[in-house]
Amino acid sequence: MNTNLIKRPKINRACDNCRRKKIRCDGPQTHPEECSNCSISSSASCTYVNPAQQNVASSYVKHLEAKLEEYERLLSEVYPDFKTDYNSSDNIIHRKRKYTPPSSSTGTTSAHINPISPIDYEDVEIADRLGYIFVSNEDRVSNDDQRRYFGRSSARGLIERINIYNGTTPQDILSSRRKIYWRDDWSDEILPHLTKPEYIHEDFGDESLMYELVDLYFTKVNVSMPLLHRERFLADIPKRKLERGFGSVLIMVCALGSQHMRADDLRVLIPGKENILFLAGYRYYGIAKAKMIDPTMSIASLEDIQAFFLLQVYSQNGVYPKGGWIAHTNAMMLSQDIGLHRKSFHGINNERQREARRRTIWCLFIIDVTNAAAFGKTQVLTERDIDMDLPSADRYGDIHSKNRLSVSYLVSLVQLYKLLSQILRSVYRLKENVNGDDIVMNISDIAALNSSLNKWLNELPVDLRIESCSNGDEEVYQLRSYLKIGFYMVQIYIYKSFLPDPRSFELSYFRITSLVICSNASKSIISIQKKLVLDRENINGTCYSDLLLSWSVFNATIVLILSFCESRKNKDINLDDLEYIQLGIEILRKREARVLLCGRALDMLLQVIRTASLPLDPAFMQAQEEHVEKHQRSGNLNEQGDILFMNLTQFERQGTDFLDDVNLDSILPSLSTGEDWSDVLNAMFNGNK
Structure with missing residues (x-):
């Protein structure tokens, strides 16, 4: 027999050292490596030589004895000549198969043929016949993920209270189960063709x-x-x-x-x-x-x-x-x-x-x-x-600097997105609470969110700051760039709801300030993405970025189109916006080969630029048209794109004196045009469907 194909025995008990010290052991999870306790002790040897003593709950034994005696009585009525080969049901415990530790000899294969378990298989069979639950140590070790979580509002607490009154255990409650109601493998029997195939x-x-x-x-x-x-x-x-x-x-x-x-x-x-x-x-x-x-x-x-x-x-x-x-x-x-x-x-x-x-x-x-x-x-x-x-990288014992930086990046991103989660619950919440009362957001609330965002940026670890990075390691440079892009994207999410109303000629200082902040953040995003995508070769593509970061160029370009439209409406055209819009198009063009959504976003943006009559460089637009024809663009998007992207504005300098307590809901623009603009994004994600 080829012993290389035979699984080694599973370990489902504490090691000898932990059993002797009577401390908790994680040997079943770490085997064949040493358990955590032995690994930090230079003198301890993590072995499983001494057999574990099998302790059987007294309530379990009593249940078995009572049931067995009842079955013996019933069986003797049907078969008067029936005789048991033991005097008492007490023998159940003593008839257990003894656990024998595997041989340490490498020349003996018998110890590796059958996984050895301290489970009493005879008791398992009897318990199954009597309708009792029997959970083996092995199941408890290997199926830890199979436990379902039930929170405090569930019936768990009520069931636990029963034990206080009469000492009932979970095994007692589940001891009389009718199989037809407790099976969970019906699909295997009724719909065997739906069984998932195994990996090969x-x-x-x-x-x-x-x-x-x-x-x-x-x-x-x-x-x-x-x-x-x-x-x-x-x-x-x-x-x-x-x-x-x-x-x-x-x-x-x-x-x-x-x-x-x-x-x-x-x-x-x-x-x-x-x-x-x-x-x-x-x-x-x-x-x-x-x-x-x-x-x-x-x-x-x-x-x-x-x-x-x-x-x-x-x-x-x-x-x-x-x-x-x-x-x-x-x-x-x-x-x-x-x-x-x-x-x-x-x-x-x-x-x-x-x-x-x-x-x-x-x-x-x-x-x-x-x-x-x-x-x-x-x-x-x-x-x-x-x-x-x-x-934390420490828990894996990582000493590699990039691994530690990667975990530090993850933690910083989590902290940033905790703030984004707060923004979504406040700025983008329903305008009424559960009681039907209006929820009012003030400028001071926005200022507090902006302050928290700046605090996050100032507290970034030094080795994750883009200003301190070198061009030596491409992946490290990208991680630092992603955090800065994330900062600007969250900033846009704070202010983009307060952009100017495209149908109003009234100037609102806070709306104008919001547009300036979003416009500057968008230019920063495109500048960073240009360095990542256009100025570097990246033959294997850039590192993975979540949807917020991956979509940042699309969002930034949309904001700048809005900014140009507003400046044109107010006859204060800012041609600087057009340069960044063109850069945004080039970045999406570079990424569309590997990222399908970038191709779809690009088609949408080009159509918006056409319908909004943005005066981009004619040679640049001609090159885009030729590229589109080469890739066989099938038809145009909805020609009404200019309704949404009409006329908005930007000022050169950002104001900061807006901390007075003003109800922002009173100045939020209503963009209801009678059209369902969700269809645009729906088409973007669903394709032609």
């Missing part, structure tokens, strides 16, 4: 290509969204590649790595469509969709949730951007289902596992708040619902 080695393709894609993922995606730990992930690939949870993560890692392959590398492109780069990795995406868990039928593990997160990230730049929101919502719902947002729920000793959970929930939060901002939707989970600590 062929799904991951050539092994050398797979590892190349994994490397690109950690270089270009994980560096700006450090969901996974590189060393541990690479170590798990050979032994866990075909597991559904880990395999789903790996297949999506390959899909995301494909989006950053060189443009001339055809191995990850679709045959016959090698010129369409945003289809890169679509094969891996299709396999993942077919083999990931069904979120409506399964309790997710941490890795299942990570896989859904990566699926959303891929969808953002790929051919199905409209599916990203649904994939993200699935991930958020599944994470709440297992209590990923509550640090007190899991009770996990292994610090690395706790860190993996922290990173996952905060990465989900980032996507949640940026999607809410970009789509104008409600957040699924706000920062007020999460009590997990922020990520």
